[in-house]
Amino acid sequence: MKKYFATYFRNFDYPLFITYILLCLFGLVMIYSSSMMVAITEQKPPDAYYAKQLTNLKVAALAFIVGAFFPYKHYSNKTILFMLMCVMAVLLAWVNINGMSAGGSKSWISLFGIMNFQPSEYAKLFVILYFAGSLYKKGLRESSIQNVQPNDIIYPISIWLLILFSVGMETDLGAVLIIGVIAMSILAFSGIKGRTLGKFVAVLGIFGTIIIAAVFLIKGDILTESRMGRFLVLKNPFEYADGSGYQIVNGYLAIGAGGLEGRGLGQSIQKLGYLPHPETDFIMAIIAEELGVLGVAIVIGGLAFIVLRGLYIAMTTKDPLARMIAGGIAVWIGFQAFLNLAGLAGIFPLTGVTLPFISYGGTSILLLSLAMGILINISMYYKFDKRKQS
Structure with missing residues (x-):
């Protein structure tokens, strides 16, 4: 030590x-x-x-x-990623069930009266760590990240879409933009090249657009x-x-x-x-x-x-x-x-x-x-x- x-x-x-x-x-x-x-x-x-x-x-x-x-290499550990995901799930459920409004967005929760917490801020860091860790783990199995395909990390992509939907339902559009750009940047830095990167961007872009469109349909009062x-x-x-x-x-x-x-x-x-x-x-x-x-x-x-x-x-x-x-x-x-x-x-x-x-x-x-x-x-x-x- x-x-x-x-x-x-x-x-x-x-x-x-x-x-x-x-x-x-x-x-x-x-x-x-x-x-x-x-x-x-x-x-x-x-x-x-x-x-x-x-x-x-x-x-x-x-x-x-x-x-x-805390050594950054542990963020590819399955247990660490699972713990981060559990925290994310609890925060998203909490804010959507019992969230507080501020600045026109229902994006805050009260942590036992000690402090107010904004889950969308945690989501930004979570997407970085979870996407990076998942891509890295899959890359080790496939001998190289360049061999990873969108269907190989469908679970992390699904979690990202769920986060986009949840934060969108809070009507925190600034956070939605940042979380979307962060996911794209992780792919850009992953080392995936050419057509494979294009596939990833297309998948995230298409499904992300569908999720945001769904938010607009469900929350008809977003464009106030x-x-x-x-x-x-x-x-x-x-x-x-x-x-x-x-x-x-x-x-x-x-x-x-x-x-x-x-x-x-x-x-x-x-x-x-x-x-x-x-x-x-x-x-x-x-x-x-x-x-x-x-x-x-x-x-x-x-x-x-x-x-x-x-x-x-x-x-x-x-x-x-x-x-x-x-x-x-x-x-x-x-x-x-x-x-x-x-x-x-x-x-x-x-x-x-x-x-x-x-x-x-x-x-x-x-x-x-x-x-x-x-x-x-x-x-x-x-x-x-x-x-x-x-």
């Missing part, structure tokens, strides 16, 4: 770890700044959201440690006036400034007011009741207003480093399991950040997804921290293997 820890810390990915820590701390500061007025209007202490996120980060730190020290408005505002949000374009327009005003240097930390005007709950999906607008281009560059630069580091590991490692998990985590973080920022910029409909590591949210930071721990564990093994070969 002592030898393991010595090897571990010798190959620890400190740049990746430091970037993750700095983003979390930066997000904590901005949550405090952006949520003060919201807390006061809700008759809470000014630091209520800050204090809650600080607690969330402490719990997330434990999740990170678990992910960082509010959600349709998110598409209408893309052409000209100022035309709908008093309705569907309200958030985007005020986000623009925050960004414009910040300019190059920003108003100064804590000096935002838009957080004073103009942007509803800016500490969540519109926190970047407050960052831009208070800290200007520098603040925005810190966030985008940090996220880009994590994503590119994950992609680099995925594209250079020889281990298919490491490649799929690292690539899946990088795509998850990158695509979620894109959805958040594209919604703020008005080039994509608002989905309500959080900005990774920055926005307020307990479930989000908990699962992202666990994912970062796993990525750092993969990086450690990757660096160890490179040193052995040199």
Whole structure:
């Protein structure tokens, strides 16, 4: 055990770890700044959201440690995969039977009154680990992942479709998009080539479309006036400034007011009741207003480093399991950040997804921290293997 820890810390990915820590701390500061007025209007202490996120980060730190020290190779273990699937099944049943609504989506559950939990966040990491583990196991049986066909992993595909259906029934369309893209990315990083990859993409695309169509038929109220408005505002949000374009327009005003240097930390005007709950999906607008281009560059630069580091590991490692998990985590973080920022910029409909590591949210930071721990564990093994070969 002592030898393991010595090897571990010798190959620890400190740049990746430091970037993750700095983003979390930066997000904590901005949550405090952006949520003060919201807390006061809700008759809470000014630091209520800050204090809650600080607690969330402490719990997330434990999740990170678990992910960082638990060898990633065990995610292909049949027992581990079964346990992950059981947790997923319980969470999906729980949220559909006794879920709580927030932000227009019934996507939350109360964990015994201790905390609110969003199963769709767990689903993102679950799809990465379960898809990667299942493909890897099947590849070992077939002597190569390249020999795996869609019918060989029909069970994991069926579980993915069930997750899409369940999350779709929660009307959490942002999570549906992310879970769909994650599955496609796992296939892309699996090493499957040519026609076989095309078959997989076709199978997931066709059946995924059928599942989403079924959700729309069953839940006839998905395309509400509010959600349709998110598409209408893309052409000209100022035309709908008093309705569907309200958030985007005020986000623009925050960004414009910040300019190059920003108003100064804590000096935002838009957080004073103009942007509803800016500490969540519109926190970047407050960052831009208070800290200007520098603040925005810190966030985008940090996220880009994590994503590119994950992609680099995925594209250079020889281990298919490491490649799929690292690539899946990088795509998850990158695509979620894109959805958040594209919604703020008005080039994509608002989905309500959080900005990774920055926005307020307990479930989000908990699962992202666990994912970062796993990525750092993969990086450690990757660096160890490179040193052995040199």
